[in-house]
Amino acid sequence: SAVISQKPSRDICQRGTSLTIQCQVDSQVTMMFWYRQQPGQSLTLIATANQGSEATYESGFVIDKFPISRPNLTFSTLTVSNMSPEDSSIYLCSVAGGIGTDTQYFGPGTRLTVL
């Protein structure tokens, strides 16, 4: 299985600021995704991170709020912009298309609290 790391593991931020979350995989993967998990809820897909091109966003998520980069096949970043308390969630990256094509593996998550 792929080994995925995320930085930071947690952060407490002030309203109106931005936070960039990094996701690093130990092997090249075809697909990388970003999910949000609000407190006590299930996971919701934010976007698919495409290597070398703009991310593909799901309904309800926009690039201005959640800019995503994916410069290569092992790394991606998600920025949560102009944060409000409603952005307090766990943000998880996942990968697929590497070892075990259909299986999606998840990173440890970034727990974000916005005051």
Place this chain on the structure above:
Amino acid sequence: SQQGEEDPQALSIQEGENATMNCSYKTSINNLQWYRQNSGRGLVHLILIRSNEREKHSGRLRVTLDTSKKSSSLLITASRAADTASYFCARLPNTGFQKLVFGTGTRLLVSP
């Protein structure tokens, strides 16, 4: 809702007992994957079952899939306190895109 439904929402059992969690969905799938999440951390992949499979085993875990009823179940046998976690099913729809759709999750508490 696009999300699958899981039941029960919460399950409390004693060590040694079996735990069964169910997942239902509405559209056709390519595969269905089960995950475990401990205390709001990352998700651990448990089992993937494809649409043409009916049952899979992994250690104390057994997953079944009934595509005619659009449902799946996860059975944990001889549960342990360490099995305490939230369990999610996630389906991969037959759209050609690798986008998992997660169920609502079951919170399992196993008491010593």
